[in-house]
Amino acid sequence: MSLPKDNIPNNLTEEDLNILNSPIGLRHLFADKKVDVDKALRMTQYELELKELQTELVKLQRWAIKNEKKIVILFEGRDAAGKGGAIRRVTAHINPRYFRIVALPKPTEEEQGQWYFQRYVNQLPKPGEIVLFDRSWYNRAVVEPVNGFCTPRQYETFMGQVNEFERMILESDTYLIKFYFSISKEEQERRFKDIKSNPLKKWKMTPVDERAQELWDEYTKYKVKMFEHTDTKLSPWIIIKGDRKTKARVEAIRYILDNIPYTEEN
Template sequence: MADSKAAGRVPRKPYERELLRLQTELVKLQEWVRAEGVRLVVVFEGRDAAGKGGTIKRVAEHLNPRVARIVALPTPTERERGQWYFQRYAPHLPAPGEVSLFDRSWYNRAGVEHVMGFCTKAEYQRFLHQCPLFERMLVEDGILLRKYWFSVSDEEQQRRFHKRLEDPTRRWKLSPMDLESISRWEAYSRAKDEMMVHTDIPEAPWYVVESDDKRRARLNMIAHLLSTVPYREIPPPAVSIPPRPPSTGYERPPRDLQTYVPDHAASLAPAPD
């Protein structure tokens, strides 16, 4: 396989063209999932600013949100902290005909919770023991489980952090945990390596996505996902748009009886010819 780091950045036009083709295939996959009652789980993990969120956005962009749901859980409540660790994730697993896209997952315990001391050593060791068992049960029950680790270099991560800091629309993405990850880079690296040793199992292997080039990472991840699922195109039902029936005398109420939003767009300067 070619070294994606040495291959250079994917140009925008070929990227957009191929992304649309892959997204069209994702819609076909969605319809197959719905028609065949398949349960598909896709786990997105990786370092902060590795490109997980952008990839998830492109995966879900043209999918039916009632079929493909993004699961991004907040900090656990006090009650959830006392539950079996995997319990809070189980309700978000898909029913037949659904896809669950986990924007981070149960692997929080192997990463941020372990590195930042948010769990005990015993809880961490229990996770490493139970996680493969949990995932084997999912697979044995018929769930299709795909796990992707987005790998980003420390230089590129730093550049993205600075970009978030300078962009008011993305400033919210720069959390205290992100900043802490800079000083704990090696600790997170060791945690990832240990996690891989215990959870990279034949029934649910990890797939690493090189993500210094976000465009390349998105295309590679989506193409790989499609290649691992035996979907087929489901012919759409025959649909015809009926003719509009003749008027029966309905008249729209006067416009001044309703409140309209101001025409902000009218204040914009006209585009040059």
Template sequence: MKDSPEYKAELQDLQRELVLLQQDVVKNNKRLLIIFEGRDAAGKGGAIRHFTRHLNPRGMRVIAMPKPTEKETGQWFFQRYFLGLPNPGEIIFFDRSWYNRAVVEPVMGFCTPAQYEEFMGQVNNIEKMLIDDGIQIIKFWFSINRTAQQNRFEARKSDVLKQWKLSTVDALAQEKWDEFTHFKEKMFERTHTLSSPWVIVNGNDKAKARLESIRYVLAKSDYEGKGQIGTRLHPDPKLVRPFDLDYLVAKRKSDKL
């Protein structure tokens, strides 16, 4: 699909709408924060590149935090992330975010149980304060099945252009699949709120995931000239959907039977 003329035309139309969205953000001093979380190799980075390809770099930033320094480990956990919050007239893309502490860190043993609980007890209130202050937050979780993840890891190993993507976490992603699932579900259950919901993106097909996640942002945003390009703005609910807490609760009950 990604090499078809139809896909390329559709992508460009959606990117034109993103330019209109950014122009409105700049003109009206809006602040938009889009968080990209998900399984390793689920397509977060590629999606961000397609979001940002034609945006004005003066009105947007991509934040991909490295491992914290010794000084940063002694700070309040959220402190370094706050430096990346959007200024008026700016769109920020978080390539992973403070939610590292909700999933990756407890699975990999990078934080203590007390640090994990402290984060989980604070994050909803912090996001509410940011939203109350006028920041629009969209939280994506890019999902992928186990086979697709393994295939993408193998492709990275054999392609020198992709080897930089491999990490220690990648090496253990398959081995710790169930642990990641456990903490992912706990994160959804405790941090999915009406004002800051989690949005699940099916990342098994990268091309479709890119199109539909762009559509979601456009559908959830108000901006001058919206829809004038003429392409579909509402995402396919089979590929992009809000997290369903009722489904998770029912699933856990059935697992106990």
């Protein structure tokens, strides 16, 4: 099976045609009853680029293991911004023995009486390990104050300590990357509708998600304050535009590869 000549747009290059006639390209071409060449080309290029980047992530992990490097990557952003999907692409092919995805539940009564950062300190990586936080200590910067889950004093205490906390992490020979996945209000609404209408995804909706659109401006206010105070030269925020999931995933992985100075290990 190959690309029907009647469906070939005039602006396709020979390289584009070769990509579309590959097994991956043909799979995307004939995924739907109506052939959409532009979409098929875009998705094939994404899949090929993603595979190449994931191969480099395997090399990065081997380097981290051999050299006992510690890596922390935070995935923050609005609900339905694509954090989980990006994490799945980052971890798809690396060794599960040497990475952890941390998505902490509501703190226990005991944890509520501890120093706020304690439960996160307990999750930091061992030498040779990568830890990916699906939401992190920055819950207290945005989600908690917006939804009334912390007091104003707890919020101010957090904001007064977080930069020093991150400095200590970095000075303990740990790489720290902070991603913020940003989406438009319209795209968030569209994704929520998709989740609610899909019986396989309904479980993703939480009471906090249900109020996200209503509290959009409050989230924005606290997000801006978070950036103003915690986007430092030592520990900057990397903003990923998430309206197009495929582009966001590639951008995040490429940033990791470009900013951790790994070398290929045998």
